[in-house]
Amino acid sequence: MLSQASKPGPEAARLGAVRDRAVAGPAEPLLDIRGLGISFGRAASRTAVTRDISFAVEKGQCVGLVGESGCGKTVTGLALMGLLPLSGSHFDGEVLFRGENLLRLSERQWRSKRGRHIGMIFQEPMSALDPVFTIGEQISETLRAHFRINRKEARERAIDALAKVGIPDPSVRYEAYPHELSGGMRQRAMIAMAISCEPALLIADEPTTALDVTVQAQIMDVLADLNQRMGMAILFISHDLGLVSQACDRLVTMYAGEVVESGAIDDVLVEPRHPYTSGLLRSLPTFSPRKSRLPSIPGRVPKAGEFPHGCRFESRCAHARPRCRVPQPIHTLPTGAHVRCCRHEELDLPGVTQ
Amino acid sequence: MRMIRLIGWRLLQVVPVVLMATVAIFALVQMVPGDPAAVIAGEYATADNIAAIRQELGLDRPVWLQYATWLGGAFQGDLSDSLITGLPVLDEVLRRLPNTLLLAVLALLISIVVGVPLGILAATKSETALDRAATSIASLGVAVPNFWLGMIFVATLSLGLGWFPTTGAVPITQDFWGALHHAALPALTLATAGIAEITRQLRSAMIEVLSSQYARTLRAKGLSRASILWKHGLRNVSLTLLTVIGLVFNHTLGATVATEAVFAIPGAGSMIVSSAVSKDFPMVQGIVFVLVLIVITMNLIIDLLYVMLDPRAAKK
Numbered sequence: 001m002l003s004q005a006s007k008p009g010p011e012a013a014r015l016g017a018v019r020d021r022a023v024a025g026p027a028e029p030l031l032d033i034r035g036l037g038i039s040f041g042r043a044a045s046r047t048a049v050t051r052d053i054s055f056a057v058e059k060g061q062c063v064g065l066v067g068e069s070g071c072g073k074t075v076t077g078l079a080l081m082g083l084l085p086l087s088g089s090h091f092d093g094e095v096l097f098r099g100e101n102l103l104r105l106s107e108r109q110w111r112s113k114r115g116r117h118i119g120m121i122f123q124e125p126m127s128a129l130d131p132v133f134t135i136g137e138q139i140s141e142t143l144r145a146h147f148r149i150n151r152k153e154a155r156e157r158a159i160d161a162l163a164k165v166g167i168p169d170p171s172v173r174y175e176a177y178p179h180e181l182s183g184g185m186r187q188r189a190m191i192a193m194a195i196s197c198e199p200a201l202l203i204a205d206e207p208t209t210a211l212d213v214t215v216q217a218q219i220m221d222v223l224a225d226l227n228q229r230m231g232m233a234i235l236f237i238s239h240d241l242g243l244v245s246q247a248c249d250r251l252v253t254m255y256a257g258e259v260v261e262s263g264a265i266d267d268v269l270v271e272p273r274h275p276y277t278s279g280l281l282r283s284l285p286t287f288s289p290r291k292s293r294l295p296s297i298p299g300r301v302p303k304a305g306e307f308p309h310g311c312r313f314e315s316r317c318a319h320a321r322p323r324c325r326v327p328q329p330i331h332t333l334p335t336g337a338h339v340r341c342c343r344h345e346e347l348d349l350p351g352v353t354q
Numbered sequence: 355m356r357m358i359r360l361i362g363w364r365l366l367q368v369v370p371v372v373l374m375a376t377v378a379i380f381a382l383v384q385m386v387p388g389d390p391a392a393v394i395a396g397e398y399a400t401a402d403n404i405a406a407i408r409q410e411l412g413l414d415r416p417v418w419l420q421y422a423t424w425l426g427g428a429f430q431g432d433l434s435d436s437l438i439t440g441l442p443v444l445d446e447v448l449r450r451l452p453n454t455l456l457l458a459v460l461a462l463l464i465s466i467v468v469g470v471p472l473g474i475l476a477a478t479k480s481e482t483a484l485d486r487a488a489t490s491i492a493s494l495g496v497a498v499p500n501f502w503l504g505m506i507f508v509a510t511l512s513l514g515l516g517w518f519p520t521t522g523a524v525p526i527t528q529d530f531w532g533a534l535h536h537a538a539l540p541a542l543t544l545a546t547a548g549i550a551e552i553t554r555q556l557r558s559a560m561i562e563v564l565s566s567q568y569a570r571t572l573r574a575k576g577l578s579r580a581s582i583l584w585k586h587g588l589r590n591v592s593l594t595l596l597t598v599i600g601l602v603f604n605h606t607l608g609a610t611v612a613t614e615a616v617f618a619i620p621g622a623g624s625m626i627v628s629s630a631v632s633k634d635f636p637m638v639q640g641i642v643f644v645l646v647l648i649v650i651t652m653n654l655i656i657d658l659l660y661v662m663l664d665p666r667a668a669k670k
Contacts, residue, residue: 081574107579115576122574127567132589132665141585142575177665193575 028099029056030233031080031201035093038072038079046090047305049075050257052330053093054338055250057201060231062224064244064265066280067254070301073237076254077205080235081120082110097201116146119194123206125186129178135189136162136174139196146197161192165222184215191222195232202226205237220247242286245269245352253277256302256312259330263337269352273339275317278349311341319347357661364657368650375646376428380421383635389413390437390633411437424639433640438632443640447622451644453523454614454621456533458606460541465548465602470595472549473556478583480561488553495550500609504543504616511539521618540617544609548602552595559594563587593664600656604649 036053039046050072057063065073078084080095082105095102097118105113114120122128130138139158143149149157155174162170165188178186187207194202204223208216224247226232238244244251245265252262253276261274272278279297299316308314310325317324323342330340341347391407392399408414412423427434433443476488512520518539526533563569564587572582610623618624622641629637661667 083570083573111576111578113576114574120574122567122571124567128571130568130572130586130590132593132663133586141577141581145576145578145581179666190571193571 028096030059030061030098031057031235032096033076033080033093034096036076036079036095037092038075038084039090039092040088042088048257048307049304050254051092053254053259054330055252055259055262057233057235059200060227060233061250062227062234062236062248063250063252064241064248065235065237065252065254066239066241066244068239068280068301070256070303071254072257072304073239073254074205077120077203077235077237080203081114081118082107083114083120112146115142115194115199116197117199118201118203119197119199120203120205121187121190121194121207124210125183125190126178128190129186131178134175134177135181135186135193136176139174139189139193142193142196158192158196161196162189164195164226165189165192166218167192182215183211184218187211187215187219188222191219191226195226195230198230199232201233201235203235203237206239207236208243209238209240216243223247241280242284251277253280256307257304258312258340259338260313260340261338263333263335263339267335267337272349272351273333273337273344273347274313274341275319275347275349276313278351279316281351319343357658360661361658364654368654371650372647375650376425376643377421379639379642379646380417380424383639384417386630386633386635388633390635393633394437424636428643433643434636436629436637437634438637443636446625446637447641447644450620450622450625450641452526453537453619454607454610454623455648456523456526456537457541457544457610457613457619457621458603460534460537461544461548461606462599462603464541464545465552465606466599468545469549469552470556473553474560474583474587476553476557477560477564480557485557489557492550492553492557495546496554498546500543500547501612501616503546504540504613507539507543508617523619523621536619540613540619543616544606544613547609548606551602551605552598555594555598556591559591560587563590589663593660596656596659596663600653603652607645607649 033056034054037048037051039048041047053072053076055063055065065076067073075084079089079091080102082102086107091103093103097113102110102113129135136155136158139161140151140154143154143157144151147154159170159174162173167173167185167188173181173185173189178189181189191207202223207223208219211219220243223234223236227234227247234247236244236248248265250262251265251268253260253268253274255276261268261272261277263273268277269281272281276297279295282295283297285294297316302308302312302315308325309327311317311320311328314320314324321343328340328342330338331344332338333344389404389408391404391411391413395404395407405414412420424434431444433447435442436446439446472488472492476485479485507518508520512518519536523536524532560583564583569582569586572586610621611626612623613619614621614624615627622645626638626641629635629641
């Protein structure tokens with residue numbers, strides 16, 4: 001488990017290329033999302049929040065899910081955990097986790113998956129932890145919910161988990177309440193809680209957004225360590241392409257509830273195929289040429305329910321043509337990457353300049 | 355050790371509060387129109403008679419001196435004597451207070467026993483018919499005046515069905531069950547407002563907890579709904595519950611004035627009314643002072659429990 005490769009080898013890359021043919025057997029990805037559509041509201045007045053989300057997370061892989069606020073990243077993450085309200089949410093497509101469609105699970109079946117096989121960490125560690133219980137108790141109860149162990153064993157394993165995420169004096173910190181810890185330590189405790197049962201997949205929803213930059217780097221190290229040493233697959237949801245490019249193997253770009261591009265991180269960074277991904281990359285200070293005005297994407301993400309009929313990015317896109325006003329299918333490239341842009345073959349979009 | 359220091363500190367804080375309360379009580383009684391001496395002297399008294407009575411009772415002295423005398427006595431446990439009977443106020447207060455406390459405590463218990471499950475139920479079934487029913491009952495409980503409800507209870511449950519005695523009280527020291535039997539109906543009357551308050555507050559507190567980000571984390575960990583509700587939910591709303599219990603108790607204590615009148619219970623509440631009518635000022639001062647002490651003590655207990663329940667409060 002420790003020596004598991006974090007980056008997929010050439011073999012994995014090839015398997016990824018034929019993944020859309022739905023290969024069964026050993027090549028099956030850990031998480032395979034196929035055409036996931038999420039809508040809220042009752043049948044008559046249903047609003048689609050996302051549509052046709054398809055991407056996969058291989059075992060031990062780190063996949064970055066990026067896009068501006070309101071693109072449907074968090075909703076997608078919550079759907080993968082079954083955390084959206086059952087009444088009032090409607091799902092299309094499939095979410096296959098080890099071949100099993102999660103969207104069909106009952107609440108009871110979900111309970112044995114959450115925390116045990118899929119863990120999740122959230123943006124604000126202060127409000128995401130129960131303020132009146134010690135962090136140790138909050139980790140122990142997770143373990144006791146999934147394993148037949150007594151309090152003493154749960155305590156030992158909780159302390160192990162705290163040590164694993166780099167919390168000093170874990171047995172002392174076990175007794176600490178969330179408000180007694182710093183923001184970074186709280187997020188570490190949150191991660192320790194999510195990984196205490198050693199899930200195969202960790203969904204990290206903006207885990208560093210609420211933290212200082214220095215602390216941010218430490219948390220990223222913890223996540224990279226889990227990914228590389230423990231072989232834990234991570235779905236890293238972030239608006240920060242800089243962080244994603246450092247940590248992830250693959251990149252999935254979402255815009256207005258759709259996946260607009262996905263591919264291996266190195267390819268997408270250098271040669272983005274969708275104008276939105278290109279725009280996001282160019283607006284990063286770290287990646288743009290110095291002393292120049294930082295480019296930005298004009299306009300804002302349309303709201304759910306107000307998505308245009310054709311390409312959803314068309315109104316903000318510098319490369320828009322009349323034919324962009326028809327619904328855009330997703331195209332599969334020879335590399336196995338995907339792009340939802342009818343002009344992807346003719347455009348030569350700027351990526352990272354260094 | 356920290357707890358002891360905290361208790362000491364809170365007790366110190368109580369001192370100025372009590373002092374201010376005594377000033378307020380004394381000032382309030384002074385503002386009541388009418389001269390007790392004139393009342394005692396009767397309808398056909400001469401001005402000289404009244405002046406003599408004033409002098410005898412010390413009412414001719416400056417107000418601040420009267421206050422200082424009264425306060426000095428109060429600290430030694432002497433709440434002075436009744437203007438009407440001449441008996442020590444404290445004895446009368448201690449004789450009547452148990453009846454009132456029994457009512458208030460019983461009403462509080464009923465409020466908690468009914469209100470807590472009702473509030474939690476309404477929160478877990480929020481936005482359903484059950485929730486709407488519970489919230490409607492709660493709103494009604496707040497809106498209905500309890501003296502009216504008391505009369506309805508007497509008319510139906512006592513006079514109609516004969517389940518409860520209509521009026522009066524039995525000292526709890528003489529006959530425990532008899533005392534409870536007599537106190538049941540007035541306590542129920544008093545409890546309606548408490549039930550309503552606890553239900554409403556607990557419902558909204560529980561809904562807030564269940565829709566909080568940490569509740570989402572608990573679900574993400576794979577905990578069952580039951581464990582989220584009864585372990586984390588209950589522990590988190592217990593802080594709100596504690597605050598509400600304190601408020602409800604204080605409010606109930608005040609509401610005994612009307613309820614004791616309806617049920618003709620010889621308690622502290624009805625005593626305030628009769629003493630105020632007969633201008634027996636030392637009596638009013640004494641009973642209000644003792645009630646204030648009870649309220650302050652209750653608040654102190656709530657504060658300390660709060661510190662024990664909330665790890666964040668202990669730090670400050």
